[in-house]
Amino acid sequence: AQTVTQSQPEMSVQEAETVTLSCTYDTSESDYYLFWYKQPPSRQMILVIRQEAYKQQNATENRFSVNFQKAAKSFSLKISDSQLGDAAMYFCGTQGAQKLVFGQGTRLTINP
């Protein structure tokens, strides 16, 4: 079984500042990946960043990076130099052999 918990229903950050979204997970799978997806208002969900669970090195995609702590089953997302276009729902997810399971989401607001 897989469960994903996002403890921050809402977050806000000033434009150009840095924000960190939290995620913890639990899985019985030995081979799994972790994802952050972004769902802007009225637009489709898109992949932000992906982490292979067997890799210790944290994934980075431009302004987006993760802090992956496998022992703690923690997978937080850091957004640097926040931009207005980053405003969205962010979903953390874990995917094993069976399916992708999402957390409840964090609504991120960017203040100009």
Next chain:
Amino acid sequence: DAMVIQNPRYQVTQFGKPVTLSCSQTLNHNVMYWYQQKSSQAPKLLFHYYDKDFNNEADTPDNFQSRRPNTSFCFLDIRSPGLGDAAMYLCATSFGGRAYNEQFFGPGTRLTVL
């Protein structure tokens, strides 16, 4: 651009009146998924097709069915919608369906049940 398309974007139906939601893709992906997303909740997987093989989630109500006539198209049929079925329905695709495969999502169909 290759994409996942859902029609209609908004659907209104009456309680108990069957409704069909449509998804098409130009990505030529072999796996197609249907998710239900209720307000302020995480998307929940209903079922998926791996090629022609249908995989139903254990807790998906019998009221929900799906068809995949070809690689490009997949349909979600709700036989007798109830008020609790009002939600956003998301279609997604992936190539391979393995743990590392990114899923590509459509914009969703928002279903209202009157």
